[in-house]
Amino acid sequence: MSAVIQESTAIAVPLPTRERRKEPLRACVQSALEIYFKDLDGHDAEDVYDMVIGQVEQAMLESVMQQTRSNQTRAAEVLGINRSTLRKKLKLYDLL
Structure with missing residues (x-):
C-alpha cells in the first residue's frame, strides 16, 4: 500500500x-x-484546602516560569492573571 x-x-x-x-x-x-x-x-485532617492549593499553585508557577523562561509578562498571560498578581505569588513562594 x-x-x-x-x-x-x-x-x-x-x-x-x-x-x-x-x-x-x-x-x-x-x-x-x-x-x-x-x-x-x-x-482529623486540618487545612486540606490550603495545603493542596499551596502545593499545586507553587508547582504550577515553577512550571510556567520555566516554560516561559522567567518572562513574567508571558507567564501572566499563560496563567490568565495580572502581572502584579503573578509577582505577589512568586514572592509568596520565594520564586522571585
Missing part, C-alpha cells in the same frame, strides 16, 4: 479537549489526597 493511500485511510484521532487535559491532574490530586487521608490513620 502506498504512503498516500495509508495516509488517506488513517483514522483521525481527535485532539485532547480541555476537559481531557484536566483528567490526569485531577486524578493525580485525588490519588495524593487518598494517600494523605489514609496516612492520617484516623486522625
Whole structure:
C-alpha cells in the first residue's frame, strides 16, 4: 500500500479537549489526597484546602516560569492573571 493511500485511510484521532487535559491532574490530586487521608490513620485532617492549593499553585508557577523562561509578562498571560498578581505569588513562594 502506498504512503498516500495509508495516509488517506488513517483514522483521525481527535485532539485532547480541555476537559481531557484536566483528567490526569485531577486524578493525580485525588490519588495524593487518598494517600494523605489514609496516612492520617484516623486522625482529623486540618487545612486540606490550603495545603493542596499551596502545593499545586507553587508547582504550577515553577512550571510556567520555566516554560516561559522567567518572562513574567508571558507567564501572566499563560496563567490568565495580572502581572502584579503573578509577582505577589512568586514572592509568596520565594520564586522571585
